[in-house]
Amino acid sequence: MRLASPGFTGRDAVGVAAVLVSLVALLPLGFVIFITIQTGWQTVYELVVRPRVGELLVNTVLLEAVTIPIAILLAVALAWLTERSDLPGARIWSWLAVAPLGVPAFVHSYAWISLVPGMRGLWSGVLVSIMAYLPFLYLPVAAQMRRLDPALEDVAASLGQSPLRVFFRVVLPQLRLAICGGSLLVGLHLLAEYGLYAMIEFDTFSTAIVDQFQSAYNGPAANMLAGVLVLACLVLLGLENRVRGQERYARVGSGAARPAARVRLGRGTLVWLALPLGLALLSLGVPLLTLSRWLYLGGAAAWSSGDIGTALVQTLGLALIGGAATTLAALPMAWLSVRAPGRLQKVLEACHYYVGSLPGVVVALALVTITVRVALPLYQTMTTLLLAYGLMFLPRAVVGLRASLAQAPVELERAAMALGRPPFKAIWQVTMRLSAPGVAAGMALVALGITTELTATLMLAPNGTVTLSTRFWSLTNDIDYVAAAPFALLMVLLSLPLTLLLHYQSRRSIGQ
Structure with a gap:
């Protein structure tokens, strides 16, 4: 027997949030x-x-x-x-x-x-x-x-x-x-x-x-x-x-658990x-050789530029804030895709994903036009730059969150609500805690994307903003390759964890 009208539920609130993010994602188109x-x-x-x-x-x-x-x-x-x-x-x-x-x-x-x-x-x-x-x-x-x-x-x-x-x-x-x-x-x-x-x-x-x-x-x-x-x-x-x-590539049954036999290369090993x-x-060798050469020629003086510390701090700041904001914006859609799949969810999810296929220059140009014509105070501000990052890397956050939320049992979430927890509190205290590793991985993927992003940063960054990528670009345009080398090296060092994560996940998914 229903004791009360459900009214505006937590699922409705999540749906409204997902719709709002989808509308923002449609801005470039x-x-x-x-x-x-x-x-x-x-x-x-x-x-x-x-x-x-x-x-x-x-x-x-x-x-x-x-x-x-x-x-x-x-x-x-x-x-x-x-x-x-x-x-x-x-x-x-x-x-x-x-x-x-x-x-x-x-x-x-x-x-x-x-x-x-x-x-x-x-x-x-x-x-x-x-x-x-x-x-x-x-x-x-x-x-x-x-x-x-x-x-x-x-x-x-x-x-x-x-x-x-x-x-x-x-x-x-x-x-x-x-x-x-x-x-x-x-x-x-x-x-x-x-x-x-x-x-x-x-x-x-x-x-x-x-x-x-x-x-x-x-x-x-x-x-x-x-x-x-x-x-x-x-x-x-x-x-x-x-x-x-539209061909099918799956087979009925579990298939063979054994790995495929490896082909012996024999005398052709050295050729292969x-x-x-x-x-x-x-x-890898060419970038490593080039960076080593320019760093050697520059010596300690190559690292003495005051811009290096400023660029590193501002890059990390934008990456952390952008990663957290983008992950938060992707959370409603990721939750709906796991907890409430349906036709509306598929439409909203498509709105989240399509923007990831657009070049960053289109996203940046769209935001430039909108801010100049409609919201001039936002032109060349951190808010607009972070919005561009969020749009460009939203699919990364959704994918990471969706996989993580799918591994958190919905029964625990429901049990928390049955014990009197409000829906948002139940999701935060139960589901998000269980999904924390995946959430952190999604934030890292977005943050590392922001670290090396160039086009949108060049077009939208406020005056005085210095990131590793923009400073590197400015120096290379001036043909100052020695001074640009430390900025390139720092971007590589910050990006390498992503490659390790991708390689580890690709092997872990098949148990190797």
């Missing part, structure tokens, strides 16, 4: 649509259909079309060597394959430009992009390769298929989801990256938007370039969904070692 309508179709046509946009589009298509296939080939080969062969030191090579994520993309570019000053254009962009972003493909492919049921390969071999045919007909098709997911991540990063391509003077939509913004301060041309960039992101998402297909060794030298 709303900005693009609003500016397009306000500019007028004739002006939009003139700004979009012009040689400059065509040049940027050709550069973008070539960059994606050349980089992604090469990255797929290298990632699959490297994953097979570390997970399916008797390659000596496979565990070490596996970690070294992930470690380049600890080096920001624009630091990779800085290292190569320092070593080869004449690097310019498409092929230089392809090389540095592969060195910086290959781990995004290697991680899912290697993880999926560990989970494959070796019985399927044994059956194919028993039917007379050669090892090469078994790989292409049995193993490779089962890697499609991992390859598509990793390729999407790489493709989105190629669209969003600014510092890497600006340093090697390869024009992309991101570099053009920032240049246009700095010269015209949010002129219509920059807004329309942002619109084209959003369309490019949507096309990439649609293409990935089409290539991924050249791949992981070469990639490690190019992706």
Whole structure:
């Protein structure tokens, strides 16, 4: 028997909070649509259909079309060597394959430009992009390769298929989801990256938007370039969904618990070692050599700049505040996705996730326009900068929180409410305490993303704000590579824990 009307419940309050965050997350997309309508179709046509946009589009298509296939080939080969062969030191090579994520993309570019000053254009962009972003493909492919049921390969071999045919007909098709997911991540990063391509003077939509913004301060041309960039992101998402297909990759039953037999490389071991060794030298050795060289040339004087301490403190402050604020904003959505799944929850969750596929330059440009036109006192303030960080890294926080909340039994939460605890108090005292490790990991992922973020910080940071990334960028623009080296090294040291966490989680998920 119902004794009282439920009224406005705790779930309703969480739902309202999730809706509000979703509406804020829609600001960048709303900005693009609003500016397009306000500019007028004739002006939009003139700004979009012009040689400059065509040049940027050709550069973008070539960059994606050349980089992604090469990255797929290298990632699959490297994953097979570390997970399916008797390659000596496979565990070490596996970690070294992930470690380049600890080096920001624009630091990779800085290292190569320092070593080869004449690097310019498409092929230089392809090389540095592969060195910086290959781990995004290697991680899912290697993880999926560990989970494959070796019985399927044994059956194919028993039917007379050669090892090469078994790989292409049995193993490779089962890697499609991992390859598509990793390729999407790489493709989105190629669209969003600014510092890497600006340093090697390869024009992309991101570099053009920032240049246009700095010269015209949010002129219509920059807004329309942002619109084209959003369309490019949507096309990439649609293409990935089409290539991924609807095939099922699961089997009925538990499958084989035994690991797959490792292939003996025999006399070819030294030849195969050249791949992981070469990639490690190019992706880690070059940055390490460059940083060591500039730090050695600078000596103790390179560390004497007063900006180093200021940049480190401000970077850590923004990372901690941004990480905590973003995690708090993601909490309602993460709780709903675990405790109250449904159609509305899926719509709201999509609003949280889509913004993660937008380049940071689009998010920053949207906030610049909104603050200038609607809330001028917020223009170039810490509030706007932290809002940009929250929008850009919201998906990271949701993913981390959702996994953590799913492991906290809902029965304990309900028991606390049955004993008289208000809903929010029950969630805070029971669920959040049990989820604390996952919450901390989510905050760390967001904080480390903020540590190396460049584009939005350049466009939105208040005057006087100095972070490791912006100070590094300023010094490299002045060709002062010696003074820039300490800032690059500190960013690497702060980012390395993320690579360790990703590598550990990828192996822990399959019990290794």
